[in-house]
């Protein structure tokens with residue numbers, strides 16, 4: 001939960017700053033010229049990373065408005081572009097890579113929306129005629145702050161008229177009010193990260209239950225949006241097959257399979273440094289207890305036959321519940337996993353793009369979609 005807002009004086013007059021402050025009447029606000037007071041505050045806390053998650057920092061972004069997702073070296077990426085409209089997240093999942101990637105950091109909202117939009121325009125012009133996926137949920141949660149920022153509807157209205165972009169808002173929250181108020185479009189995908197109930201309960205601090213997320217997804221589908229889901233990180237735990245199977249059964253009972261644009265699968269992975277952080281910040285977490293081996297990128301992962309077993313279990317549950325036609329992809333896996341589990345090997349990024357680009361009905365797009 002955000003407990004204090006710091007406003008960069010250079011960003012004080014931006015309309016988005018004013019909107020956020022108006023929507024946060026009970027949160028103390030400080031106007032500052034430098035980030036120093038925030039850094040001091042985090043440094044003085046017992047848990048600087050946790051402290052950063054309670055601070056909202058409103059500032060301006062200086063360029064780099066759309067970037068390719070860095071993925072991980074030596075595995076097949078999913079050719080995704082990221083918009084960093086927010087950095088960091090008020091939720092606190094034990095496995096979150098942002099702890100390591102950002103270190104102690106306030107939850108940052110870049111408020112110079114007009115300038116950002118010009119950057120997006122330029123990017124889209126360069127990719128004219130080519131399909132691409134883009135989203136705001138890589139360095140933060142796309143909707144966690146929407147009750148304060150109310151930017152989801154603006155992003156949707158911008159991207160719904162750019163049909164070569166599949167714009168994704170990715171979340172673990174149920175803050176869908178702004179989405180429900182926006183006009184739906186087939187190239188706007190609202191997606192949720194899901195996990196088994198025990199993993200979500202133990203490892204996703206501050207996130208609503210998986211069932212609440214599914215209810216929110218159902219509302220969004222009723223409103224007319226397509227949705228996506230991310231089973232990532234899949235975690236081996238006693239009864240994992242039944243536990244994930246129950247979520248998949250519920251998911252496909254609640255959401256028509258043809259409204260699901262994609263489902264991604266990724267198994268638990270972390271660098272040795274992140275493992276140390278999890279042990280320190282989340283002593284009750286069971287994630288570091290699993291037997292993991294270093295992968296080609298140096299990250300610790302389950303031994304490959306176990307990863308394949310995990311993926312096979314999920315794919316079987318999807319098929320059993322009528323989800324066999326849903327486009328699936330892996331986050332950070334190698335060609336062998338793609339071939340063995342998904343029966344395709346997108347050796348090149350273009351092939352991943354092709355595998356994921358769904359047919360778009362009524363989008364007005366004259367692009368070739370596969």
Ligand code: SF4
Pocket residue numbers: 088089090091092093095096097098139140141172
């Ligand atoms: S919701 Fe996502 S960004 Fe936020 S803490 Fe969890 S994993 Fe990290």
